[in-house]
Structures are given as structure tokens and as C-alpha cells.
Amino acid sequence: MARKGTSTGDGKRHTTIREVAERAGVSVATVSRILSGTYPAAPATRAKVMRAVEELDYVANHHARALQGTTRKSIAIIVNSVISPHYAHVAQGVQTQAAEDARLCQIGTTGGDAERELAMVQFMREQHPEAVILVGNVNADDEYRARMSRYAHALAAIGSRLVLCGRPPLGPDAPAVVVEYDNTGGAFAATGHLLSNGHRRILYLGRRPGYTTADARIEGYRGALAAYGVPHDPGLEADGTFERFEGYRMMQERLAAGAPDFTAVFAANDQIAAGARQALLERGLTVPGDVSLVGFDDLPPAADIDLTTVYQPHEELGRTAVRLALEHARNGGPPPHTVLGAHLVIRGSVRPVVPA
Amino acid sequence: MARKGTSTGDGKRHTTIREVAERAGVSVATVSRILSGTYPAAPATRAKVMRAVEELDYVANHHARALQGTTRKSIAIIVNSVISPHYAHVAQGVQTQAAEDARLCQIGTTGGDAERELAMVQFMREQHPEAVILVGNVNADDEYRARMSRYAHALAAIGSRLVLCGRPPLGPDAPAVVVEYDNTGGAFAATGHLLSNGHRRILYLGRRPGYTTADARIEGYRGALAAYGVPHDPGLEADGTFERFEGYRMMQERLAAGAPDFTAVFAANDQIAAGARQALLERGLTVPGDVSLVGFDDLPPAADIDLTTVYQPHEELGRTAVRLALEHARNGGPPPHTVLGAHLVIRGSVRPVVPA
Incomplete structure (x- = not known):
């Protein structure tokens, strides 16, 4: 569907007040008055304008523009599946920290398939996230290391970064932030x-x-x-x-x-x-x-x-991944590597063995 | 970081074999021979080329281009949080069906915040998904209905569609696919x-x-x-x-x-x-x-x-949301609305009351 509109400097397109006026069949001044909410207007005119606004998505664009400065930056996390409580809690930590740092968080899933992982990294990379966080248990063979190295370089090339979460480091040739737990x-x-x-x-x-x-x-x-x-x-x-x-x-x-x-x-x-x-x-x-x-x-x-x-500190793992990634984005230098601790929680499922 | 390259018709930029050759300091023919894997090459030359390929992300682009025809289409799902098992299982169903239909699936989370939901819908809309699926319990007041109506129109305007999953329909003015359960x-x-x-x-x-x-x-x-x-x-x-x-x-x-x-x-x-x-x-x-x-x-x-x-059929709810959305994308017409059933599972937590 072809629609005219202004193109802003950041490459995004916004509906203009003129388009709204044309569609509603009223003057630009009338649209302006109604949207500002400070002047009275006939209910029928108001209804026509609001309908045009909705159809042309002016409000949503306007609203989004207001949010852009603070929340349009994003962090991506890729997991096998969100029905594993471990992955879900790490993703929750990423979301919480991203929100605190005024970033959107998007989650991609792969079903454990390397082809889908590659497609997902590429797809997310096109949205220029500040970091792409990969989580979890892997078979760390040569193929895996080569793949991660490609991701790390491909992300570094656009000023983003790869974060490995709950995975071992790749070595000095692959610039990845690493957050492990013990x-x-x-x-x-x-x-x-x-x-x-x-x-x-x-x-x-x-x-x-x-x-x-x-x-x-x-x-x-x-x-x-x-x-x-x-x-x-x-x-x-x-x-x-x-x-x-x-x-x-x-x-x-x-x-x-x-x-x-x-x-x-x-x-x-x-x-x-x-x-x-x-x-x-x-x-x-x-x-x-x-x-x-x-x-x-x-x-x-x-x-x-x-x-x-x-x-183990699942949510903290996700939070730390975001914190270290943003820190690295600000300061540069070698990518940070940290290991979080784990500790025992005693409940009622263990009984002492009485010596015979 | 500015880099030269070809711009494809779909607006995406791909690294060329010429750039790889320049960076590696060899001829285009050499790069081609090494990448095809069918000719012998000196290990040092091969290493130089593979290094340039990695740095320029040629392989990843090439690989992704091969996948584009089948998997670059996408479905988006937005939930409050992925640590709720209900949301996680619905998202899993969306992912599974999306994968079967050769679509990527991305998940956005909002923490239950309407501002973040709006920002997320806008963010995902820019990636032109075939559907944006919103899941879950809501306070269905007037503000909510107005917001959903804006989403529905904003998505319809780019040829995408809003899907409400586990939420009631909006009425005839808002073009949304609806999947509920009983x-x-x-x-x-x-x-x-x-x-x-x-x-x-x-x-x-x-x-x-x-x-x-x-x-x-x-x-x-x-x-x-x-x-x-x-x-x-x-x-x-x-x-x-x-x-x-x-x-x-x-x-x-x-x-x-x-x-x-x-x-x-x-x-x-x-x-x-x-x-x-x-x-x-x-x-x-x-x-x-x-x-x-x-x-x-x-x-x-x-x-x-x-x-x-x-x-209740959580994963089936997610699968049905994807199926109906793609069906609507193919066939047009009024957006479909369906209600899935729920049934009792008897385990051991109920005891009959013996009459006094």
C-alpha cells in the first residue's frame, strides 16, 4: 500500500498532519486544534479527524517518536526455547535490565537448530541491537567455535557485540563478552x-x-x-x-x-x-x-x-550480560569475562545414611 | 563504520567477493576457487581469504541469502513475561508453527507496561512481520480498546495483521484475528x-x-x-x-x-x-x-x-494463532475468530466429602 509522507533523518517515515487533514476533509489548523485538545470542536468533526488519525497511524508514529530517544535502542537474546525455566529466567533478567537501561528487549528462539540460529542472528543484526546474547548449553566443537567467531566478527563490524551467557569463552580471536556461572x-x-x-x-x-x-x-x-x-x-x-x-x-x-x-x-x-x-x-x-x-x-x-x-543466579546472569555489554559499548577495550557463583539450597529431599 | 558494498533490491546490503579479494590481497578468481572448495589452495592463501571472509561477514551474508527465500519472513509475539509458564508455552507453540511454516519467530516482552507494549509493536512493525500476536489477560477498558484498534489499523496499513490470543475480540471496527480458549x-x-x-x-x-x-x-x-x-x-x-x-x-x-x-x-x-x-x-x-x-x-x-x-491447549493456542494469521494473509476477508476447548485433568488433589 503506497502512502506519501515525510522521511525523517533516521530513515523512518511518519504520517504528516497534512495527510490527516486531507483524509478527514478538514483544514490543517482544525486537525492541530483537535489534537492539541485545547479548543472545542464539533463532535462530528472530531470523530472524522480521530478516524483519519487512526487510519493513518499518526498517533502511533507520534507517540513512538516521543519514545525513540529513550527506548528505541535494543538488546537481543537468543535461546533454544522459552519453556525451559532456565532460559526463561535468564531472558527475564535480560528484559528487566534492558528496561532499566531504557532498551527494548527482543527474544529469538531457535529450537536448538544451528540454521535457525544463524538466520536469527542475521535477522536481529539488521535491527542494529547493541548486543546479541546467546544462552546455554552447547556442544562446543570446532563447527560451533567457527560459527560463534563469525557472529562475533559480524556483530563487531556494525558496532554491536556478541555476548555468551552460560557458555565458555571462545579465545582471543573472537571478541565476545562472556558471563558464566559456576x-x-x-x-x-x-x-x-x-x-x-x-x-x-x-x-x-x-x-x-x-x-x-x-x-x-x-x-x-x-x-x-x-x-x-x-x-x-x-x-x-x-x-x-x-x-x-x-x-x-x-x-x-x-x-x-x-x-x-x-x-x-x-x-x-x-x-x-x-x-x-x-x-x-x-x-x-x-x-x-x-x-x-x-x-x-x-x-x-x-x-x-x-x-x-x-x-544459580539465572536472572542475575541475564542482568549481568546486559550490564557488561553496555559497559563494553561505552568503554571499548577487551570484552569483559565474569563468572557468577552458585550455592546449595537445603530442603527436605536428603536423609542421612545411618552407618550399618 | 562505513563499508562499500552492493545494495540488493530488497534494501539489504551484502559484502561482495571483490571486497573479500581486496582485503585478502588476492584475485577474485582465487577467492572464488577457495570458497567453492573444489580446487587446492596454499594454506597461507586460504587462511588469508577465510580471515577476510570472516571480517567482512561474507559467509554469513551468503548463507543468509540462501535462507532468505524460506525463512526471512517472520511472526512476532508480544507477552508480559516469559517466566509465566502459560505465556512461555503459547510462545513455544508460535515458534513451532512458525518454524514449520518457514518463518522466523521473535518474542517481545513488556513487563505488563502499556508504553513498552506500544514501543514494542512499533519496533516490530518496522521489520514487517506477517503478524503481531498479543497474548493474555488484560483490563479491557476503553483505553485498551482504543490502543488495540490503533495497532490493528497500523499493522493492516503495512499488510500485516494483529492477532489477539487468549483475549476477547475488539468488535467490527478493529481488524484483528482472534484465538480464545474456553x-x-x-x-x-x-x-x-x-x-x-x-x-x-x-x-x-x-x-x-x-x-x-x-x-x-x-x-x-x-x-x-x-x-x-x-x-x-x-x-x-x-x-x-x-x-x-x-x-x-x-x-x-x-x-x-x-x-x-x-x-x-x-x-x-x-x-x-x-x-x-x-x-x-x-x-x-x-x-x-x-x-x-x-x-x-x-x-x-x-x-x-x-x-x-x-x-488448556497452550501450545495449540500459539499454533492456531500462526495458522489463522497466515491463512488470513493468503485469503484476506474478515479476520477469523476461533475458541479452543479446555477439559478437566483428574489427579489426586480432590477427596469426596462424606455426608455427616
């Missing part, structure tokens, strides 16, 4: 809590070799076993992704093999813990009566199932 | 289930007069009471928003007044139900031993707390 430390604390309570056979649910988050957490699990002098049994590590139905599947398969050969479970996240708990309850086993259980995240449903877990 | 029918079924189990004193948590979703649900609650011939007691309706901490607060306040004067609770959503359950447990009351509990949504943590609730 997966290994948190997993060490969770496993240590079970060991301190006398557990020696601790099932690990959610091994996924090659994936950064999964690898960092299992490293914490193994590190705690070593620190407590408990022999590492690879037979106690079950492979699976970080979803509830996977937790259910892993525990079901384990229980199908016979009575539990473990007294406690460390689930790589709360979703896995919730699924595993359901499988235990369905077999008539109780938590923590028969099996102690610890998760990772402290996100729903952790509190509702009284789960001892590791708190 | 809040009143679902609430009637939930309350009817408690009444069928002999409950007569049913506490309603989450009244919020003026808000469309809250009003539709309490209408179902009152309708079921009337259908069963149970007198309506306004003292059994508690005011609050749809969040977990609000459910906790409402139940805590109720219990602070003395022993429960109700045998069952209908919470306006599962988040409220989870918060209310926590307050009950902290007072030493059990569900369903002392108090029966029904929610609305069938989203986490419903299954984990064994909650009887109303299933």
Missing part, C-alpha cells in the same frame, strides 16, 4: 552434601559428553567423589538430556534392572530431578525415605517438591 | 468436579474484576454453583493476581483468620494453587486430606504436586 562448583557442593550425609552410591543423571554445561557439572560430581576418597563408578552415570521426561526415562530404566543399587541421586538439573522423582514414586519408593535426591537450578518445581538443589 | 467452560468443569464430590464451601482464589481471563473464570465458578443450587457467598472469593506468591499470600491471610471455613479451593491458575498449597502445608494441613484443591492450566508444577486441574 557449574562445577555448584555440582561439587551438591555431591559433597550427599557425601557428608553418608551416601556413597550416588547415581548421576544427565551425562552428555561434549556439552559444556553437562560436562562442567559431571566434573563437579567426580571431583567431590575424589575429594571424599570415594571410588568413581562409571556405572552410576546415566546419559540423558536436561528435560523432565528424560529424568523419568533414566530412572525408569535404572529401576527396571532391579532394586536400586544407590542410596542417593544427583540430577544434573531440577527438571531431571522432577522426572526421576515421579518414576521413584510410581515404583512405591519415597524421597527421601528410600532415596535421597538433589537437583540443580532452584527453579520450579524445586520448591513444590521440597527439593534440595543448587541455586 | 475459560468459563473450564472453570465451570473444575468447580463442578468439586461440587460433584460433595463440596459446598469452595474458596475461589484469584478474583480480579475488570481483567478478562479472571472475569471469565470466576463466571464459570459462579455458574457452576448456580447450576448445582449452591448459594453464592462473596466472602469465599479472594482477590489476587495469577502468581505463586499471590496464592501463598491469599491462603495465608485466610488461615490467619482462623480454621478453614471451606473444604475445597478452586485456584484461578496452577501457580496460585501451588502457592496456596504451600501455605496449607506450612499450617499442618494436607491436600486433599484436609482441603481439596483444583487449579487451572495443567502446567508445571501441576503434575509434580498431583494437582487436579483444567487442561
Whole structure:
């Protein structure tokens, strides 16, 4: 639909008061009087003008122009999916900080598909965000590193920047801001809590070799076993992704093999813990009566199932990503890199083992 | 940063092979040979070219151009927040359907603020999405209707369309696609289930007069009471928003007044139900031993707390929004309007009342 109008210096097009007047069949002075609201006008004339304003979107443009100076700058965040509580809470933190800094925040999702991620980065790049934040667990292979390096350079070329959130740094050749949290430390604390309570056979649910988050957490699990002098049994590590139905599947398969050969479970996240708990309850086993259980995240449903877990600062992760990106935009220099802490939250899902 | 390049017909700028050659200090033919991957090249030359390609973002542009025909079209969805499981699941449905229809999906959040919503609609409109989907509970006052009408006209003016998802229609003057679900029918079924189990004193948590979703649900609650011939007691309706901490607060306040004067609770959503359950447990009351509990949504943590609730098709709502929008884009005509159903999911949180 072709419409005439003025083109402003920033390349955006705004409907003019003259167009409104033409469409309503009244003078420019009449439109001006009615829009200013300070003069009386016949209801019929007023209705004609307001209708023309709506049809030509004058008010919206006008309103948006008023907002432009403060909020038209933007921050983009790209996640696999927003139904994962972890991604959703990080995105919430990004939104909150962006709002405080008078930036719009837009979220892109990829469904975990690299092609869609590339298309999304390109799409968002065209809107010149100050930063594009990529979140989460990845298989950090060579292809991944090459892709991230391309993003980093492509964004730097337009004065924007890549932020990796909950992902490891890329090395000196790729200019990316990095905000991580302490997966290994948190997993060490969770496993240590079970060991301190006398557990020696601790099932690990959610091994996924090659994936950064999964690898960092299992490293914490193994590190705690070593620190407590408990022999590492690879037979106690079950492979699976970080979803509830996977937790259910892993525990079901384990229980199908016979009575539990473990007294406690460390689930790589709360979703896995919730699924595993359901499988235990369905077999008539109780938590923590028969099996102690610890998760990772402290996100729903952790509190509702009284789960001892590791708190990680999801929203703070998103907020920090925005803060560091804007700081880097102002000051330049080498992109900042920071690691946030994680700590244990004690609830009722762990029972001490009484020595025989 | 000023860079030369070709401008394509669609207004986008692409780096050329000539620029890559200049930057790498080799011939165009050499770049072409190396990028095609079909001819051998000296490692040092190859490294120079790949470095220039990365710096100039040639690969990303090239790759994106290949994708453009299928995925550069987009759908936008705007929600208050992505940490509400309801919004997150609707957004997931939009993303899934958009991907199946080869569209990119971008999500904007507003924090429930009308100014940010306006800025977000304007921002997304500049990217010419085929549809802008607005989701969720609103206070449907005159200001709201005027704002939606402006959005609808502003989007129609660029050949896009407004989609209202889980919101009532605006009337004939505002061209919006509408996808609703049956809040009143679902609430009637939930309350009817408690009444069928002999409950007569049913506490309603989450009244919020003026808000469309809250009003539709309490209408179902009152309708079921009337259908069963149970007198309506306004003292059994508690005011609050749809969040977990609000459910906790409402139940805590109720219990602070003395022993429960109700045998069952209908919470306006599962988040409220989870918060209310926590307050009950902290007072030493059990569900369903002392108090029966029904929610609305069938989203986490419903299954984990064994909650009887109303299933509503969140992801299908998002998928339908995309389908109807694209159908309307193809066929024109009056914007479609549809209502999806909701049904009861029976779990273990309701106990029959034995007549005295």
C-alpha cells in the first residue's frame, strides 16, 4: 500500500498532519486544534479527524517518536526455547535490565537448530541491537567455535557485540563478552552434601559428553567423589538430556534392572530431578525415605517438591550480560569475562545414611 | 563504520567477493576457487581469504541469502513475561508453527507496561512481520480498546495483521484475528468436579474484576454453583493476581483468620494453587486430606504436586494463532475468530466429602 509522507533523518517515515487533514476533509489548523485538545470542536468533526488519525497511524508514529530517544535502542537474546525455566529466567533478567537501561528487549528462539540460529542472528543484526546474547548449553566443537567467531566478527563490524551467557569463552580471536556461572562448583557442593550425609552410591543423571554445561557439572560430581576418597563408578552415570521426561526415562530404566543399587541421586538439573522423582514414586519408593535426591537450578518445581538443589543466579546472569555489554559499548577495550557463583539450597529431599 | 558494498533490491546490503579479494590481497578468481572448495589452495592463501571472509561477514551474508527465500519472513509475539509458564508455552507453540511454516519467530516482552507494549509493536512493525500476536489477560477498558484498534489499523496499513490470543475480540471496527480458549467452560468443569464430590464451601482464589481471563473464570465458578443450587457467598472469593506468591499470600491471610471455613479451593491458575498449597502445608494441613484443591492450566508444577486441574491447549493456542494469521494473509476477508476447548485433568488433589 503506497502512502506519501515525510522521511525523517533516521530513515523512518511518519504520517504528516497534512495527510490527516486531507483524509478527514478538514483544514490543517482544525486537525492541530483537535489534537492539541485545547479548543472545542464539533463532535462530528472530531470523530472524522480521530478516524483519519487512526487510519493513518499518526498517533502511533507520534507517540513512538516521543519514545525513540529513550527506548528505541535494543538488546537481543537468543535461546533454544522459552519453556525451559532456565532460559526463561535468564531472558527475564535480560528484559528487566534492558528496561532499566531504557532498551527494548527482543527474544529469538531457535529450537536448538544451528540454521535457525544463524538466520536469527542475521535477522536481529539488521535491527542494529547493541548486543546479541546467546544462552546455554552447547556442544562446543570446532563447527560451533567457527560459527560463534563469525557472529562475533559480524556483530563487531556494525558496532554491536556478541555476548555468551552460560557458555565458555571462545579465545582471543573472537571478541565476545562472556558471563558464566559456576557449574562445577555448584555440582561439587551438591555431591559433597550427599557425601557428608553418608551416601556413597550416588547415581548421576544427565551425562552428555561434549556439552559444556553437562560436562562442567559431571566434573563437579567426580571431583567431590575424589575429594571424599570415594571410588568413581562409571556405572552410576546415566546419559540423558536436561528435560523432565528424560529424568523419568533414566530412572525408569535404572529401576527396571532391579532394586536400586544407590542410596542417593544427583540430577544434573531440577527438571531431571522432577522426572526421576515421579518414576521413584510410581515404583512405591519415597524421597527421601528410600532415596535421597538433589537437583540443580532452584527453579520450579524445586520448591513444590521440597527439593534440595543448587541455586544459580539465572536472572542475575541475564542482568549481568546486559550490564557488561553496555559497559563494553561505552568503554571499548577487551570484552569483559565474569563468572557468577552458585550455592546449595537445603530442603527436605536428603536423609542421612545411618552407618550399618 | 562505513563499508562499500552492493545494495540488493530488497534494501539489504551484502559484502561482495571483490571486497573479500581486496582485503585478502588476492584475485577474485582465487577467492572464488577457495570458497567453492573444489580446487587446492596454499594454506597461507586460504587462511588469508577465510580471515577476510570472516571480517567482512561474507559467509554469513551468503548463507543468509540462501535462507532468505524460506525463512526471512517472520511472526512476532508480544507477552508480559516469559517466566509465566502459560505465556512461555503459547510462545513455544508460535515458534513451532512458525518454524514449520518457514518463518522466523521473535518474542517481545513488556513487563505488563502499556508504553513498552506500544514501543514494542512499533519496533516490530518496522521489520514487517506477517503478524503481531498479543497474548493474555488484560483490563479491557476503553483505553485498551482504543490502543488495540490503533495497532490493528497500523499493522493492516503495512499488510500485516494483529492477532489477539487468549483475549476477547475488539468488535467490527478493529481488524484483528482472534484465538480464545474456553475459560468459563473450564472453570465451570473444575468447580463442578468439586461440587460433584460433595463440596459446598469452595474458596475461589484469584478474583480480579475488570481483567478478562479472571472475569471469565470466576463466571464459570459462579455458574457452576448456580447450576448445582449452591448459594453464592462473596466472602469465599479472594482477590489476587495469577502468581505463586499471590496464592501463598491469599491462603495465608485466610488461615490467619482462623480454621478453614471451606473444604475445597478452586485456584484461578496452577501457580496460585501451588502457592496456596504451600501455605496449607506450612499450617499442618494436607491436600486433599484436609482441603481439596483444583487449579487451572495443567502446567508445571501441576503434575509434580498431583494437582487436579483444567487442561488448556497452550501450545495449540500459539499454533492456531500462526495458522489463522497466515491463512488470513493468503485469503484476506474478515479476520477469523476461533475458541479452543479446555477439559478437566483428574489427579489426586480432590477427596469426596462424606455426608455427616
